[in-house]
Amino acid sequence: MSATKSVGWGVVGLGWVANDFVGPAIDKSAGSRIVACLGSTPQKTRAYAEKFKVKTAPTDLNALLHDPGVDAVYIALPNALHHEAVLAGARAQKNMLCEKPFAMRADHAREMAAACKAAGVVLRIAHQIRMDAAVARAREIALSGRLGKIVAVEVERTSASPPRKTWRADNTQSGVMYDVGVHLLDLAQWVTGQKFVEVSAFTHPDRRDGHADDTFSVLGRLHGGAHARVRATREVAHGENNLLIEGSEATLVTSALRWATEHVVTVRDKNGATVERFAASPAYEWQIQSFEGELRGRRGNLPDGEDSAYTVAVTNAILQSIDERRIVPVTA
Numbered sequence: 001m002s003a004t005k006s007v008g009w010g011v012v013g014l015g016w017v018a019n020d021f022v023g024p025a026i027d028k029s030a031g032s033r034i035v036a037c038l039g040s041t042p043q044k045t046r047a048y049a050e051k052f053k054v055k056t057a058p059t060d061l062n063a064l065l066h067d068p069g070v071d072a073v074y075i076a077l078p079n080a081l082h083h084e085a086v087l088a089g090a091r092a093q094k095n096m097l098c099e100k101p102f103a104m105r106a107d108h109a110r111e112m113a114a115a116c117k118a119a120g121v122v123l124r125i126a127h128q129i130r131m132d133a134a135v136a137r138a139r140e141i142a143l144s145g146r147l148g149k150i151v152a153v154e155v156e157r158t159s160a161s162p163p164r165k166t167w168r169a170d171n172t173q174s175g176v177m178y179d180v181g182v183h184l185l186d187l188a189q190w191v192t193g194q195k196f197v198e199v200s201a202f203t204h205p206d207r208r209d210g211h212a213d214d215t216f217s218v219l220g221r222l223h224g225g226a227h228a229r230v231r232a233t234r235e236v237a238h239g240e241n242n243l244l245i246e247g248s249e250a251t252l253v254t255s256a257l258r259w260a261t262e263h264v265v266t267v268r269d270k271n272g273a274t275v276e277r278f279a280a281s282p283a284y285e286w287q288i289q290s291f292e293g294e295l296r297g298r299r300g301n302l303p304d305g306e307d308s309a310y311t312v313a314v315t316n317a318i319l320q321s322i323d324e325r326r327i328v329p330v331t332a
Contacts, residue, residue: 007032007292010064010094012085013076014039014048017099022074022126023052025284031292035069061085065092072122072291075099078166079173083108086123090115095122097291101182101315102308104173106331109312113305122294124302127186131286131301133278134254134263138243139191141267147247150192150224155184156231157258158239161214175212177203177318180232185218185318186303186311188230191245194222195310200327201318204235208323218318 009026011018011034026032036056039045049057058064065073065088072095075085083103089096096116102125103109116123129135142150159180189195199220203213215233222228233239241256250269257263265276290300303311314330321328 006030007295008035008069008071009033010036010038010067010070010073011048011054011076012038012061012064012073013078013081013099014044015076018074018076019048019051021284022076022288023048025282025288026074027052028285029288029292032288036064036067038064061088065089065094070094072097072295074126079178080104080170083112086112087115090119090121090123093119093121095295097124097126097287097302099126100186100308101178101312102305103312106309106313106316109305109309113309116305122291123305124291124294124300125305125308126287127183127190127303127308128283128287129183129187129257130190130303131283131290132257132263132281134257134265134276134281135187135191135243136301137265137276137278138245138252138254139193141252141265142191142245142247143193146250146267147245147252148249150194150222150226150245150247152227152229152244152246153188153192153222154229154244155188155242156233156239157184157241158236159232159234161234169212171207171210171212175203175207175216176214176232176234177207177216177315181216181218181230182311182315184230184232185314186308187243188220188228189222189311189314190301190303191243192222192224192226192228194224194226196220196228196314196317196330197223198327198329199314199317199321201321202325203322206322207319220314 034052034054037048037054045057075098201218204215205211218230220228241258243254245252252267255264263278267274317328317330
């Protein structure tokens with residue numbers, strides 16, 4: 001894509017993330033515009049089209065995917081529908097930004113990634129937390145060797161509670177694990193450069209009873225030997241919302257990375273502490289700008305299909321651990 005042509009977006013799935021975050025982010029970018037949208041009902045489609053001044057409102061996914069004005073598709077459908085939509089997008093040779101979780105099953109995720117690679121289209125997964133300046137700096141420090149050998153990583157995040165209705169009441173594709181936890185699984189691996197190799201986990205309410213969980217806790221081992229603790233919750237009013245990376249030579253800790261206007265990265269070693277400060281990043285806006293860059297050949301921080309397929313495999317192992325109450329290896 002040329003440097004001067006703006007990206008024409010088709011938005012599929014018009015829930016609160018598309019309405020409150022990604023739609024406005026596309027709207028604010030000088031390099032993007034929404035040219036088509038498709039919701040679950042004609043009323044949702046019309047309302048979104050009016051809000052973002054979208055001229056084309058197709059009645060089905062196939063029509064949107066074959067609109068020549070659509071250069072890229074943002075997929076924000078219910079989680080279980082990502083698989084079918086991404087495969088359809090690959091067949092239509094459309095570039096895609098797919099919401100997390102990428103897929104429900106690791107074999108589906110691998111199929112999706114392979115289809116997009118074969119079609120020659122750009123596929124990125126919307127783990128926008130990677131775009132935060134403080135998070136990217138934490139990764140840079142961890143991978144530089146400044147902390148020494150990575151011994152442990154901990155990340156936690158509190159979340160608001162969306163209404164438990166329609167597909168969000170279905171624990172096979174919802175709960176805080178899928179809403180927030182998968183972000184943190186991706187983050188723990190990205191900032192350390194190490195993949196999970198085995199995991200143990202449990203939730204509250206217990207997913208084994210058919211409930212969509214509100215607290216999700218994972219203890220895992222990464223391939224470099226580091227231990228990882230990941231927790232996402234809707235049940236804590238004032239959580240730390242921070243990232244901690246402990247190494248053999250130094251420790252890195254951030255301030256709250258959510259519900260704060262400033263993010264602080266502190267590194268403590270034998271010489272004392274160094275502090276770096278960052279304004280909270282407009283992560284959704286930077287995510288759109290990063291994807292625009294991807295279409296012009298500039299690799300950004302968003303994960304691709306192969307990267308996210310591994311995170312889906314981690315999630316599948318976590319579900320098995322919850323069900324069987326044991327440590328489960330990750331099968332890539």
